[in-house]
Structure formats: C-alpha cells, structure tokens
Amino acid sequence: MIIGLTGGIATGKSTASLILNEQGIPVIDADIIAREVVMPGKEAYEKIVAFFGDDVLLSDKTLNRAKLGEIIFNNSEKRLKLNEIVHPAVRSEMKKQAELHLSDGNPLVIMDIPLLFESKLTHMVDETWLIYTHPDIQLKRLMERDGYTEEQAVSRIKSQMPIDEKKELADVVIENNGTKEDLKQKLLRLLQEVKKTDFMK
Template sequence: MIIGLTGGIASGKSTVSKMLKDEGIPVIDADIVAREVVQIGEEAYEKVVNNFGIEVTNSDGTLDRKKLGAIVFNDEEKRSALNEILHPVIRNRMENRVGELKEKGYKTIVLDIPLLFESKLTNLVDKIILVYIDEDLQRKRLQNRDQFSDEEVEVRLKAQFPLKEKIKWADEVIHNHGLLSDTKEQLVTILIKWNCLPRS
C-alpha cells in the first residue's frame, strides 16, 4: 500500500514521518526530492535559473531557496511557473523510488507530500493520512519556529488549502494537539487498521 502523508505548514507532519520510519516503514519525502532535483547540473536547476534569473542563486551557483521562496510566495503566477517546472520532475523521481522500494520487497511505502491536494498528486497514493492542528496553533507554531511576522505567516498559510478543508479528503486524520504519545497512538491505530505495521 502507498500511503500519502500530508498536513499543513507547522502541523507536525515531520514528527509523524519520523514515527513511521521508526516503525520500519520507508518514507519518501517530497521536500528532500525537491531539493535534489534543483542541484547544480540537474535539468530542473537550469530551467529555474533561466526562468527566475541568476539572482535566485548563491555566490557558489547553488539555488537560494529562501530568495526563490520569497518571490513565489508573493506571486501566484510565478508560483505556478515554478510548480510547472518542478512538479513533473519530483513526481517522476518519487515514482522511481517507489518502484525501487517495491523491488526490495516493501509492502507499505509512505509518500510525505506537504501539498498533496494542492499539487493534485492524490492519484499516486492508495490512502491518505492528514496531520491536523487548528489554525491558531498553526500560526503560533509557525511564528515560534521560523520567527515569521504576522504578514509572513498569512502569506504562507494562504499558499496552502486550510487544514479544515483537507479533512474531508483524507482517509484518516491524526489530531496533533497533545502529547507525542497521543500522536503515536493515533498513528499506530491507523497502521494496524490498514494492516500496514511491518512488526505486527
């Protein structure tokens, strides 16, 4: 089974991802793949620099993800242009990784995709787990974690569908407001229900 793990910015999805790995389930992280495909020499890197200019690179030529992020978060057209470059490449690489893991005998594989719904990638997965927190807590965590201003927080939240909207599309929801042990218990319950625990 291919499980899609998603959430919102600062919802605690990375924590759940680590818990899955601790259970022996391989996780393919879309954010890591996104960083790989824009390394110098990669086709997507060339396309990004050609589209957004040399000013989105560091002095050593590597992509300055912060500068690029600042541009696309504030401009929907530019965000769409970046997505058109990156999404097909990221998708192909993730599908290749799934194939490799299946060949190694893994029965359950998790695709950790923050923008699973926004990027219309739900057809890559069989089931979806959403990591949910309410919006007020999401704002607080985002400000504490990244030292964002109120305006920066709003820009980032608007770039994603609200978590309460995503609930209706998920197969299971993990409510991540309490203790880590509560979050873990919810996750294990879901994995047992789906018969996905390698150790069970």
Template sequence: MRIGLTGGIATGKSTVSRLLAAKGIHLVDADVIAREVMNPGQPLLRQVAERFGAEFLLADGGLDRRRMAEHIFNRPEERQALNEIVHPAIRAEIRRQVQEAEGTDSSNIVVADIPLLYESGLEGLYDEVIVVYVPRDLQLERLKVRDGLTDEQAEGRLNAQLDIEEKKRKADIVIDNSGTLENTQDQVDALWKKWTES
C-alpha cells in the first residue's frame, strides 16, 4: 500500500513520520532527498548558484538554506524558479525509492513523507493521503517558537503553502496533532491497526 503523508510547516509531520517508522513502515522522506540533491558538488546545487548567485552558498559549498528561505518565501516568482530546478529531481528520486521499497515486498506499507504533496499535484500517486493537522493559529505559534521567526516571517512561510484547512479537507486520513504526544500516538496506533487488520 502506497501512502502519502503531508501537512503544513510546524504541524508535527516529522513526529508522525517517526511514529510510523517505529511500526516498521518503510518511510521515504522528501526532505532528506531534498537535502541530498543539494549537497556540495551536486549538479542541482550548481544550477541554483547559477540562477540565484554564489551568495546563497556557504563557505563549504553547501546551500545557505536559511538565506534562501528568506529570499523566496515572500517572492513567489523566485520560489517558482527554485522549484523548477529542484522539484523534478526530488520527485524522480521519491518515485524510485517508493518503487524499490514495493519491489522488496508487495505487501509492504510504504509511506512517502512529502511536505508539498498537494502543491505538487502528487496526491493521485497514493492509495491514501494522511494530513497531519493543527489549527492555523497553533501552527503559526509553533513555527515562530521553533524557528525564532517574527509574525511576518512566519506568515510568509505559511502563505507559501496550501492552507492547512484546505489540506485537511482534501485528506483521506487526518491526524490531529494539536494535543499531547500520547494522543497523536493513539491515532497512529489506530491507523496501524486498521491497515494491518484489513
């Protein structure tokens, strides 16, 4: 079974990923892939430097992610330019890893953790889509605390993604992560039981 896992920034998607992985579910993580394709010396990183400038590279040749985030989040045309460079490679690697995992055991549950799943139009590739949800006001507060952002910076990041309420409406499964870790664990346990007993 192929499952897409998504949510909004600071909704706790990584927590849910860890809880699912602890069940033995094969996890394909788009964020890990995105970091790997932007490692020093990678062709995509050279393309990014050519398009945006060497000032977006760190001394070790890696991408200055914080600087790039500041640059693109309130500039939709710049965000689009970055996405056009990196997203095709990320999507191809996600597809490869999912197919590889399915090839080892056709009964496997494979979860692809993709932050921008809906924004990228990839939901049709999955049997079910899980959205990790918290209300927007809590999402905003968690993001500000987690990343040390101002209200304006945090709003810019939230506005760069599809609204969390819209993601919730589109979801096949919603995991509400606005409570305790134990409450989230209970929801993951119930989901695991449903998958393994059906």
C-alpha cells in the first residue's frame, strides 16, 4: 500500500515524515527526488541544459537554481517547459523507488508530496493522509519558525491551496494542533489501524 502524505506550510508534514520513518516505514520525499533528478548526468539535467543553455549552470556544472528560478518566474512558457522536463522524471523515480520498497517486502510505503492535490498526483497513491493544522495555529507557527511578520506569513500561506480545501480532498485527516508527541501518538494509532487491514497481515 502506498500512502500519499501531504500538508501545508508549517503544518508539520516533515515532522510526520520523520516519525513514520523512525517506525521503519520507507518514506519517499518528492522534494529530495526533485533535486536528485536534475543532478549532472541525469536525463532531466541534460534536457534542461539542452533547452536553457549553459547559462543556467554553476562553475561545478550543477544547476544554478537561482538563475533558473529567475528565468521561469518571468516566463510562463519556459516555466511550463521546465515542469514538462522535471515532473515526469520525479514521478517516474518515485514510482521506481516505491516498487523497490514493496518488492523488498515492505507492506507500506509513504510518498511525501507537498503538492499532492495541486499537482493532481493522487493517482500515484492508494490513500491520502493530510497533516492538518488550524489556520490560526499555522500562521503562528510559521511566524515563530521563520521569523516572519504576520503579513509575510499570510502571503506565503495564501500562495498555497488553503489547508481547509485540502481537508475536503484527503482520505485521512491528522489534526496537528498540539505537541510533537501528540502528533506521534496519533500517527502510531493510525498505523495500528492500518496494520489491522488485510494487506498488512
């Protein structure tokens, strides 16, 4: 079984990923894979350089992410092209890693995908779990964590799909309005429920 884990900024998704990984469950992180597939020698890297040119490379031949970001920020056509190169490579690598973990005898694999709903990737998983935090707590946590003003924090939260919209789409909603220990206990209980289902026997 593959579970798609998602959340919003400062809701605790990364903490949940760590807790699940500590229980011996393989976690495939979409953000990490997105960085790996554009390393020198990878197919996506070659395609990016072929399209954008050597200007987007640093002296060590790795991608200059800041430069690439500037280019696509101001050009929707080029942004679309970059997504067309990177997204399929990320999906393919995630699927490959999930299949390896399952064939190794792991009955459960977590795919940590921040933009699970926005990128319409629910077809890649069997069930979606959302780490949900009340919007007021989300705002407070973000301000404390990153030292943002309220205005800065609000603008970052507003750049994402509202957490309450994600709540409507998720199969399982895990409330994370308390401590890290509260979240851990909820996840452990959820894993116990999952283990009672047929596929974990």
